[in-house]
Amino acid sequence: MNSQLPLGREQVLEALRDVQDPELHKSIVELDMVRDIQIQDGTVKVEALLTIGACPLRETIITSIEERVRQLPGVRSVQVSLGVMTQDQRQALIGKLRGGEASPIRRSSFLTADSPTRVIVVASGKGGVGKSTVTVNLAVAMRQAGRRVGIMDADVYGFSIPRMLGVSGQPTIIDQMIIPLEKDGIRVMSIGFLLPSEGEAVVWRGPMLHKTLTTFIGEVHWGDDLDYLLIDLPPGTGDVSITLAQTLPQSHMVIVTTPQVAAVNVAQRAAKMAEKVNMEVIGIIENMTGYQPSPDVPPVYIFGRGGGLRLAEMLGVPVLGEIPLDPAIREGSDVGIPVVTSHPESPAGRAFREAAQRLCERVPVLVG
Amino acid sequence: MSPRMPTPTEMGSVTEKTLRITWSDGHLSQYSWHALRVSCPCAACKGEWTTRRHLDPASIPTQIRAMRIERVGAYALRPIWSDGHSTGIYPFNYLRHDLCECDECTARRASAAP
Numbered sequence: 098m099n100s101q102l103p104l105g106r107e108q109v110l111e112a113l114r115d116v117q118d119p120e121l122h123k124s125i126v127e128l129d130m131v132r133d134i135q136i137q138d139g140t141v142k143v144e145a146l147l148t149i150g151a152c153p154l155r156e157t158i159i160t161s162i163e164e165r166v167r168q169l170p171g172v173r174s175v176q177v178s179l180g181v182m183t184q185d186q187r188q189a190l191i192g193k194l195r196g197g198e199a200s201p202i203r204r205s206s207f208l209t210a211d212s213p214t215r216v217i218v219v220a221s222g223k224g225g226v227g228k229s230t231v232t233v234n235l236a237v238a239m240r241q242a243g244r245r246v247g248i249m250d251a252d253v254y255g256f257s258i259p260r261m262l263g264v265s266g267q268p269t270i271i272d273q274m275i276i277p278l279e280k281d282g283i284r285v286m287s288i289g290f291l292l293p294s295e296g297e298a299v300v301w302r303g304p305m306l307h308k309t310l311t312t313f314i315g316e317v318h319w320g321d322d323l324d325y326l327l328i329d330l331p332p333g334t335g336d337v338s339i340t341l342a343q344t345l346p347q348s349h350m351v352i353v354t355t356p357q358v359a360a361v362n363v364a365q366r367a368a369k370m371a372e373k374v375n376m377e378v379i380g381i382i383e384n385m386t387g388y389q390p391s392p393d394v395p396p397v398y399i400f401g402r403g404g405g406l407r408l409a410e411m412l413g414v415p416v417l418g419e420i421p422l423d424p425a426i427r428e429g430s431d432v433g434i435p436v437v438t439s440h441p442e443s444p445a446g447r448a449f450r451e452a453a454q455r456l457c458e459r460v461p462v463l464v465g
Numbered sequence: 466m467s468p469r470m471p472t473p474t475e476m477g478s479v480t481e482k483t484l485r486i487t488w489s490d491g492h493l494s495q496y497s498w499h500a501l502r503v504s505c506p507c508a509a510c511k512g513e514w515t516t517r518r519h520l521d522p523a524s525i526p527t528q529i530r531a532m533r534i535e536r537v538g539a540y541a542l543r544p545i546w547s548d549g550h551s552t553g554i555y556p557f558n559y560l561r562h563d564l565c566e567c568d569e570c571t572a573r574r575a576s577a578a579p
Contacts, residue, residue, distance in 0.1 A: 210539075343538045343554070375470050375540035375557065 104171045106134045109141055112165045119154040120269055120276045121194065122320050125162075128190055132180060139173035141166050148190060148271045150181045184272075191274050194318060208314065209346065214323045215460045216348040218341065218376065222363030224255070224332035227384040228353050230430055231420070231449075232329040233261045235351075237435045238453035240282050244324040244462070247277065249313050250287035251341065252331040253306050254299050259289040263433020266290065268317075275317045281438075286317050303336040310340045324462045334370040342374035349379045349460050351417065356383055356404035368412050379459045380417035381409045382452055388422040389444070396421070417459070418452025421445055470540065471561045479531045486560065494565040498530040502546055504564055505553035 114126045125131055125145060133144040143162055147155060159177045166175045182190065219232045229252065236246045250258035259265055264280035268290050277284040288299060288309060301309075319326060328348075331337050341348070350371045354364040364381075371378050383405025387396035399422065409416045420426075423445040429436040440446045471492070477485035484496040503522045505511065510520045531544035537554050545551045555564075562570075 341538075342540070346536065346539055348539070372470075373540070373556070374538055375472070376538075377469065 104136055104139070104141075104169060106136065108169055109134050109136065109143070109166055112169055113143070113162065116158070116161045116165050118148075119157045120279075121148075121318065122322065123194070125158070128193065129186070130182075130190075139171055140176065141169075141172055141174070142176045142178070144178050144180060146180045146182045146186065148182055148187060149269065153269065155179055187272055191272060194274070208344070212347070213321075213462065214319070214326055215462060216326045216328065216345055217379075217456070217460065218328045218330055218345075218348050218350045219353060220330045220338070220350050220367040220371075221332050221353045222334075222366045223360060226332075226353050226355050226360060226364075227420070228252075228332070229257045229261055229329050230426060230435075231351075231353050231382055231384055231452075232327050233258060233430070234426075234435045234437045234449040235453045235456065236283050236325075236327050237262075237281065238437045238450045239325055239457060241437065241450075242453065242457070244457065245282075245320075245322055247284040247319050247323050247326045248286075249317075249326060249328045250285070250289065251310060251313070251328050251337050253288050253301070253309055253337065255331060256287050256289045256299075257430075258285060258287045258329055260295065260433060261430040261435065265295075273316055275312070277317055277319065284319060284323070286313050306336045307340045310337055311344060314341075314344055325457075325460075334366060338370060339374075342370070342376060348376050350376050351380055351382060351456065352378060352408065352412075353382050353384055354404055354408055355385045355400045356387075356398065356402050357400045358404060358407075360400075361404040361408045364408055365411060368408075378412055378414050380415050380456065381405045381412070382417050383419045386419040386421050415455070415459070417455045418448050420448045420452070470557050472539070472557055473542075476534070479533055484531070484534075488557075488561055490561075492561065492565070493567070494561065494570070495567055496560075496564060497566065499525060499527060500566065501531075501544070501555075501564065502529050502548075502550070504555075505550065506555060506559060507550075507553040509552060510550075 110126060110131065113131055114124050116125050117123060118125055118128060118130065121128065130146050132146050135142040143166065145158065145162060162177045163175045166172055219228050221228050232248060236248050239246045248258055250256050262280050262285060264278050264285055266278055268278055269276040277286040278290060289295060328341065352364050352367050354360050368378050385400050387398045389396035405416045405419060421444050423443060425440045425443055426436045426445050429439045436443065437446045437449045471488040471490045473486045474489050475487040484498065484501060486494045488494065502525050503520055505520065526548060530547050532547055533545050535543045537543050541554045541556045543551065543554050
């Protein structure tokens with residue numbers, strides 16, 4: 098007829114290889130989501146299967162399929178129809194994503210000792226030193242530097258990552274597999290996403306914490322391409338820390354402290370725990386270092402001086418950064434725009450970026 | 466930072482007569498299954514607060530052995546015993562320095578004892 102170039106199913110399938118599921122970050126062809134391709138007189142009909150009917154990103158999938166197929170020579174129009182996977186098809190997909198491993202605790206790639214994902218636990222001896230703020234800003238700075246980053250909010254009672262990063266909503270759950278939410282390319286999981294509202298309190302005893310954490314590690318689909326997973330710990334050395342220590346075969350610890358001597362002595366306990374569970378402390382971040390209202394006046398050291406350095410010397414590890422007090426940090430945390438994004442050139446923004454860079458140098462990802 | 470704890474680089478099978486572990490510091494350790502079970506550090510065997518309580522070795526079957534051994538995080542092993550016990554988490558340091566039954570380690574511990 099009028100179609101000069103023979104357009105085959107293989108060509109269309111090849112083109113669809115570049116279309117990724119927006120949540121699973123894998124090719125829809127690889128995931129067996131393309132069910133049928135029909136070609137007639139330059140009209141290509143593609144039928145794709147969604148994992149669940151209520152997929153929030155169905156329009157994105159349709160648009161990217163259309164865009165790809167339309168670029169093929171000889172294509173005049175594209176029609177995309179979407180179906181939903183059956184239970185069996187979903188199970189097969191989950192199996193595929195988990196690398197074919199049947200054992201439930203081997204689901205996440207970083208649960209193996211030779212995983213390419215570097216797990217970094219952000220800890221402190223006591224609360225209120227700014228762990229979550231540090232975690233979020235480090236993650237954003239690492240992301241800006243081109244790393245693939247995830248944040249696991251392990252502070253189950255005091256979760257604050259969702260607000261600080263400005264991410265809310267409910268994660269997509271495909272059977273037992275939870276897809277982390279994403280903000281500016283950072284994959285995030287927090288108990289906050291599973292509660293009806295931010296004001297809801299988590300009033301649980303230890304065993305529930307353990308269950309939550311093992312779910313976050315084992316049943317959340319972090320993907321096998323993460324460079325860094327940052328874990329925001331609750332303060333101290335309790336249930337959550339123990340569960341993580343007993344579950345993660347390789348992880349590194351960053352300790353956040355304020356410059357105060359009293360805080361340093363408590364922070365040392367986090368290091369003591371790390372030693373007991375064979376986790377390597379890779380550096381100290383001193384937060385709330387000093388306040389300089391403007392460049393022409395000397396900084397005021399509200400919480401004293403030198404705590405981070407003192408702790409670093411006691412442990413024989415470097416200070417990765419000293420983050421000055423800056424109202425912009427607090428404001429950013431409240432509105433969900435971390436200071437490295439809102440004020441990248443402020444002293445605090447620069448300090449976070451430098452800390453992130455030193456961290457990446459201390460724990461390099463495998464180049465490959 | 467204190468030196469990292471030794472980690473097993475190679476482990477024998479649970480089907481063997483004794484447990485063999487080669488450590489990252491090069492040391493080769495041997496453990497008899499019975500002694501390892503008696504040394505279980507869990508709260509049920511050792512008590513929660515003191516080290517005074519000791520498991521009566523006679524209460525453990527002489528033929529006891531581990532059915533399998535799991536790794537715990539980056540720092541310990543957890544044997545699943547043939548008597549069903551499985552709550553003991555043995556840190557690498559404990560295994561390497563306090564429980565190793567080789568002549569060298571036994572002699573060192575004997576001379577250090579008060």
